[in-house]
Amino acid sequence: xxxxxxxxxxxxxxxxxxxxxxxxxxxxxxxxxxxxxxxxxxxxxxxxxxxxxxxxxxxxxxxxxxxxxxxxxxxxxxxxxxxxxxxxxxxxxxxxxxxxxxxxxxxxxxxxxxxxxxxxxxxxxxxxxxxxxxxxxxxxxxxxxxxxxxxxxxxxxxxxxxxxxxxxxxxxxxxxxxxxxxxxxxxxxxxxxxxxxxxxxxxxxxxxxxxxxxxxxxxxxxxxxxxxxxxxxxxxxxxxxxxxxxxxxxxxxxxxxxxxxxxxxxxxxxxxxxxxx
Numbered sequence: 001x002x003x004x005x006x007x008x009x010x011x012x013x014x015x016x017x018x019x020x021x022x023x024x025x026x027x028x029x030x031x032x033x034x035x036x037x038x039x040x041x042x043x044x045x046x047x048x049x050x051x052x053x054x055x056x057x058x059x060x061x062x063x064x065x066x067x068x069x070x071x072x073x074x075x076x077x078x079x080x081x082x083x084x085x086x087x088x089x090x091x092x093x094x095x096x097x098x099x100x101x102x103x104x105x106x107x108x109x110x111x112x113x114x115x116x117x118x119x120x121x122x123x124x125x126x127x128x129x130x131x132x133x134x135x136x137x138x139x140x141x142x143x144x145x146x147x148x149x150x151x152x153x154x155x156x157x158x159x160x161x162x163x164x165x166x167x168x169x170x171x172x173x174x175x176x177x178x179x180x181x182x183x184x185x186x187x188x189x190x191x192x193x194x195x196x197x198x199x200x201x202x203x204x205x206x207x208x209x210x211x212x213x214x215x216x217x218x219x220x221x222x223x224x225x226x227x228x229x230x231x232x233x234x235x236x237x238x239x240x241x242x243x244x245x246x247x248x249x250x251x252x253x254x255x256x257x258x259x260x261x262x263x264x265x266x267x268x269x270x271x272x273x274x275x276x277x
Contacts, residue, residue: 009076011035011069013057013116014086016043018185019135022227023083028052030231035072035079037086059086059112069119081234082120083133084113087153091212092195093205094148101195102149109153114160121168128172131234134161138181138249142256146205165241176234177242181249183221221246 010027014020015036024046027034036044037057048054053075055068072079090097090105117132124130139147140154158177165175185191194209226245233243244250 008032008080009035009072009078010081010083011037011072011079011116011120012083012085013037013059013112016040016045018085018191019180019183019223019227020083020085021045022223023085023230024052025224026227026231027081030235032081033076035068035076037068039086057086057116059116060107062115065115065119069116069123073123078127079120079123079130081131081133082117082124083135084116085133085135086112087135089192090149090195091146091192091209092149093146093198093201096195096198096201096205097149101193105149105193106153106156109150110156110160113157117164121173124173125168125171130172131174131176131239132161132164133230133234134158134175134177136161136177136179138179138244138246138252140177141179142252146208162241174234174239175241176230176239178230179242179244179249179253180226181221181244181246181252182215182219183223183226183246184219185223220248 008027008030010023010032012020012023012027012034015024015034016038020036020038024034024036028046028051033051033053034046035053035055036046037055038044039056039058041054041056044054046052053071055071056064057068058064069079087109088105090101094102113134120130120132124132134157136154136158137150139151140158143151143155161175161177168175197205229245230243233239244253
């Protein structure tokens with residue numbers, strides 16, 4: 001088990017709503033201590049106490065990251081679990097998004113978690129203990145039309161995190177990549193952003209957007225139960241590297257991977273015979 005002791009210390013980004021808020025609740029229910037961070041700490045619902053510290057943290061602001069980590073170590077002496085939860089969705093065809101929109105999504109969803117991880121790792125490495133939870137998405141495995149930005153950031157996070165897991169395992173540090181499917185959070189509502197529609201993509205993106213927005217607030221996934229599942233997983237003797245959340249996530253990922261394996265087999269005759277002769 002990557003984290004030990006009866007009372008762990010969590011640092012959670014994006015803790016003001018959705019999964020972030022539920023991670024705070026789950027950790028406190030377990031008897032742990034929490035550094036709850038957000039871009040606006042007044043949005044944090046669970047008040048400060050001897051087990052809860054509020055900290056301003058914007059994953060695109062290195063100063064805020066360093067300050068929050070320093071406050072966590074000063075208050076509780078260590079960080080046992082880092083949850084990189086902050087992020088937002090950006091959907092639409094690639095041509096419907098300008099460079100600033102695309103790069104901003106990459107900064108928050110990819111470079112943000114990297115920056116927080118880099119700030120927390122030294123203390124975990126020194127203690128030879130810790131666990132990093134990376135909040136990805138089923139879209140980080142199963143891409144589709146309209147997902148060039150969001151899928152790109154989550155695919156990148158998954159590749160980084162799998163390699164990181166191999167690098168830090170011998171140091172007693174674990175990594176778990178969480179891949180939620182549809183859950184009832186703000187991710188599909190006020191946190192979601194879209195590109196500017198273009199006529200040539202209307203028939204492809206328009207219906208998908210309407211269907212997506214129609215499901216907001218009606219998803220079957222309960223973020224409270226999802227957070228509990230993550231806590232159980234990382235508290236086990238052998239925490240998984242990847243944890244899909246929700247039955248749709250498992251179904252979509254299994255179907256996608258079976259199809260990809262079949263594509264690999266079909267391409268073997270063309271791509272495998274490339275050695276010098």
